[in-house]
Amino acid sequence: MTIAGRGAWRIAWPCLALALLLIALPRMGPVFHAWMPELRAPVYTRTSFVALTAAHIGLVGMATLIAVVLGLGIGILATRPATRSLLPTVRAVAVIGQTFPPVAVLAIAVPLLGFGAAPTLLALCLYGVLPVLGQTVAGIENVSRPALDAADGMGYGRWRKLWEVELPLAAGPIMAGVRLSAIVSVGTATIGSAVGASTLGAPIIEGLVSNNTAYVVQGALLVAALAMSIDAVLAWIERYVRRGLV
Amino acid sequence: MSTRTDLPLALLSAVGLLAATTGTFLEVAPNRLLSGSALALWHVPPAMGGWVVLALWCWGLACSLLATKRGLSIACALLVGLPLLAGAGAHRLLADAAVHTTRIQLGAGFWIMWLAAALLLLDRLRGARRVVQLAIWTGVVVAFVVAGWSGAFADLALVREYAAQRDVFATALRIHLLLTLGTLGLALAIGLPLGWIAWRRRRAGNGILGVLSLVQTVPSIALFALLIGPLAWLAQHMPSLQALGFGGTGAAPAVIALCLYALLPVVRYTLAGLDGVPRDAVEAARGMGMTRWQVLARVQWPLAWPVLLAGLRIVSVQAIGMVAVAALIGAGGLGRFVFLGVGQGAIDMVLLGTLAIIALALLADLVFQAALMLTERRG
Amino acid sequence: MIELDHVTRRYGETAVIDDLSLRIEGGELFVLVGPSGSGKSTLLRTINRLISIDDGAIRIDGRDVREVPVASLRRGIGYAIQSVGLFPHRTVAENIATVPRLLGWPAARIRARVDELIAMLQLDGENVLDRYPHALSGGQQQRVGVARALAAEPAIMLMDEPFGALDPLTRDALQSSIQAIHAQTGTTIVFVTHDMDEALRLGERIGLMESGRLLQVGTPLELLRDPACERVRAFVGGENPGLRELSVRRVRSVLRDGEASSAPAVDADATLQQALATMLEHGSDVLRVRDAKGTTLGVLHLTDLLARKP
Structure with missing residues (x-):
């Protein structure tokens, strides 16, 4: 019971913190005013925090979904016998791609798609594919030889083997890749507001530009809580997926 | 698809070919802040260069149908040749340009082809002896340094930006x-x-x-x-x-x-x-x-x-x-x-x-x- | 000389070594044998203070081991273990030179010592010095482990089931090496094993342990002939105590004068078990006994095997 209880608490507390911040921050004008009396507008009001959070989650969710579909698809393709010769090239792309800093990917997307949410989404997808892809390949490659031999011996077909043996056994690493992809996306989406995407990065960037530390703190607190919430939820799913496999 | 097909070469050649035919090779912008107009590969002078690039990718695609591993020389040629072609093109375009603030930028097609060439070289050198790998990569880098030194890329916007800053x-x-x-x-x-x-x-x-x-x-x-x-x-x-x-x-x-x-x-x-x-x-x-x-x-x-x-x-x-x-x-x-x-x-x-x-x-x-x-x- | 004086070591409530006293003479090859969990390894490790004792005292040549700084105590005692524990990042030569280096020996002396040990452990001719441990076979690794333990010419060597993980042929060869090294250097060796055959073969004296106590201490023959209790009889005798006894006695001890030039030959240092095997093989009830040079020393009759002489 304690493990389940602790697991639930691990998800609950960042989410609670996020909810609390979303409710409390807009009402904390006097507090920020008392802290930084020199600011005329101590609370960010251009867009509501709830709307920014929703947009942030939407962007990250969409990007992660696309990343999972692409990463999983390419990863599975590159580990099939017929297309296996592509594996080194796929792996090279995943490894070299991850040395590209997220900011760089974002910056490169701008000239292609202009300002706004589109380049951010592209950057998130491009960058988000890599961890999913890398972990899918690693996960499938690390499936134990005896398990595969046993599946072959029992007369599993190629796709059935993939679906019932390889993917379930690789689910843990793949989920870890999804989690990493989502967390990186949360951070990159934040910077995305520097190229015009509407995310929780907006108060931070605007605060930095106009020297309004209160905005910066508000945005940073929300982003931190959001990131921890998403990580906690995905970590819980990862644990659930790994359960019974190790 | 036959099992004899050289998949990496086929895939990368196809990507290269696609980028060569549909992608922008160079962009001509009136100055460093405005966006430019796109130039396809065969509109970039000297026109011969574009056709050679196209032919190389086609040759790669054709070779991929043979069982033996080919494409090493194609990869090397493109990796070094593409920037040289872009540099030469920029030089000609700039000479013809009316405004002296004109900038010649590298387009998406160039970057994709260049990346495909690099990945191809990486793939072809896999399994080769370390000395060979080192020698070829050193050769590529030396070629770049020499070309850069002699001003082959000087008219590209990126290099101009660097020179200015x-x-x-x-x-x-x-x-x-x-x-x-x-x-x-x-x-x-x-x-x-x-x-x-x-x-x-x-x-x-x-x-x-x-x-x-x-x-x-x-x-x-x-x-x-x-x-x-x-x-x-x-x-x-x-x-x-x-x-x-x-x-x-x-x-x-x-x-x-x-x-x-x-x-x-x-x-x-x-x-x-x-x-x-x-x-x-x-x-x-x-x-x-x-x-x-x-x-x-x-x-x-x-x-x-x-x-x-x-x-x-x-x-x-x-x-x-x-x-x-x-x-x-x-x-x-x-x-x-x-x-x-x-x-x-x-x-x-x-x-x-x-x-x-x-x-x-x-x-x-x-x-x-x-x-x-x-x-x-x-x- | 190692004296253990009412030594006790407890883990929580249970005493893994229980008020144990023992005296191991200088130059002796003493084997501690017993089932797993009997406390024999623990006892061995209290000697070089890898495990501390709760009561009693351990003295080496009259000096309490706790009076000696622990590092210098251990540098003076060789230590070889079953898993060998060679340093994977160092070559064989560097591994062997570990303790001499810790002691600050000059390089030339270390090099000479390493060469000497390589020869002593029959690792010469295999060009192992500059190789890394992972490139060696299990038997070679253990030879290097023993060489490393012997490197600083310790007066005492502790060996904790050093040959437990080796195949029978390799183990046999290493057991012979240890006997030869012991004869050559006169190092006091305390050897832990759970294999009674190994104990009977190597031990000049054997201490049989169970539940942290010594059931009996004596020569192999004493243990076989006069077991102190039923437990000892069960451990030592096994299924065929008579054959075991033949395996610890040597031809040299029972041969008699005589000539039997046509009879099959046996080595004077062979065990009586080997002699019996030779008789069975040739269908002969008499053997010609010769020494290592081939000189005939006497004869051995089948009836000699049955006599209970020492």
Whole structure:
């Protein structure tokens, strides 16, 4: 019971913190005013925090979904016998791609798609594919030889083997890749507001530009809580997926 | 698809061919801030060059149907030839241009083809002897350096941007490196002892790792931002710190935040390294009368070191990328080019910063790979 | 000389070594044998203070081991273990030189000593010095482990089931090496094993342990002929005590004068078990006994095997 209880608490507390911040921050004008009396507008009001959070989650969710579909698809393709010769090239792309800093990917997307949410989404997808892809390949490659031999011996077909043996056994690493992809996306989406995407990065960037530390703190607190919430939820799913496999 | 098909060559040639026929090879912009008009490969003078590129990709596609591994020479030719062609094209276009502010930028088609060529070369050299690999890569780099030296790329917008900002660029590069090295140094100074403590006391270790992985999830810019307040307060109340250049914005919060990120991998890999030391070797060392420090210095450390080095490879690549974000809080570095460029709409500036960051990250990766190879020589 | 004086070591409530006293003479090859969990390894490790004792005292040549700084105590005692514990990042030569280096020997002396040990352990001719441990076979690794333990010419050597993980042929060869080294150097060896055949073959005296106590201490023949209790009889005798006894006695001890030039030959240092095997093989009830040079020393009759002479 304690493990389940602790697991639930691990998800609950960042989410609670996020909810609390979303409710409390807009009402904390006097507090920020008392802290930084020199600011005329101590609370960010251009867009509501709830709307920014929703947009942030939407962007990250969409990007992660696309990343999972692409990463999983390419990863599975590159580990099939017929297309296996592509594996080194796929792996090279995943490894070299991850040395590209997220900011760089974002910056490169701008000239292609202009300002706004589109380049951010592209950057998130491009960058988000890599961890999913890398972990899918690693996960499938690390499936134990005896398990595969046993599946072959029992007369599993190629796709059935993939679906019932390889993917379930690789689910843990793949989920870890999804989690990493989502967390990186949360951070990159934040910077995305520097190229015009509407995310929780907006108060931070605007605060930095106009020297309004209160905005910066508000945005940073929300982003931190959001990131921890998403990580906690995905970590819980990862644990659930790994359960019974190790 | 027949099993005889050379899939990597087929795929990369197809991508190259697609980029060559539909992609933009060069863009002609009236000045560094306005966006340009697209030029396809065969509109770039000298026209012969475009056709040769096209023919090379087609040849690659044709060769992929043969069972034998071909394409090494195609990859080398394209890797070196594409930039040379772009440089030559830019030179001609610029000579014909009416306005002297005209800029010739590299298009998406160029970048995709160039990347495909690089990946092809990487794939073809797999399994080759190390000497051959080294020789060919050295050859490619030397060809680039020689061509660059003799001004073959001088008329490309990217190079012009660099030439115009050479001094600023050098400073930014130096700051970028200093911030990265400072981060690594600080993270090692704190992370190594922390990793050792975590190894000695498992429960404390779990706590340390838990806190650090929580920090890891916070986006870098949020962590930078959250440090501004406390550090500004510290600097206000301790003038001695302020005198050292310590404040709410600038290098101090950048290095502290980056170090917080770097700590998790450093601690985790230190732990993994120490865990990987065979217990019997430690037992034998103690049995032979080594003191605790001698065991640490002569047995545990040398055996844990390669694992830590693998961790440092990840940390340094990650840090180089994150230092770029630190430009937002005034720490400088190559990220300044990126954000200033985005702000002004000056794409060349963005690319200059971005490419330099990527090159730095890849270089760090290579250096650590080489170091790893040297330490694993005996393993 | 190693004296253990009412030594006790507890883990929580249970005493893994229980008020145990023992005296091992200088130059002796003493084997501690017993089932797993009997405390024999623990006892061995208290001698070089890898494990501390709760009560009693351990003295080496009259000096309490706790009075000696632990590092210098261990540097003066060789230590070899089953898992060998070679340092994977150092070459064979560097591994062997570990303790001499800790002791600050000059380089030339270390090099000479390493060469000497390589020859002593029959590792010469295999060009192992500059190789790393992972490139060696299990038997070679253990030879290097023993060489490393012997490197600083220790007066005492502790060996904790050093041959437990080796195949029978390799183990046999290493057991012979240990006997030869012991004869050559006169090092006091305390040898822990759970294999009674190994104990009977190597031990000049054997201490049989169970539950942290010594059931009996004596020569192999004493243990076989006069077991102190039923437990000892069960451990030592096994299924065929008579054959075991033949395996610890030597031809030399029972041969008699005579000539039998046509009979099959047996070595004077062979065990009576080997002699019996030779008789069975050739269908002969008499053997010609010769020494290592081939000189005939006497004869051995089947009836001699049955006589219970020492």
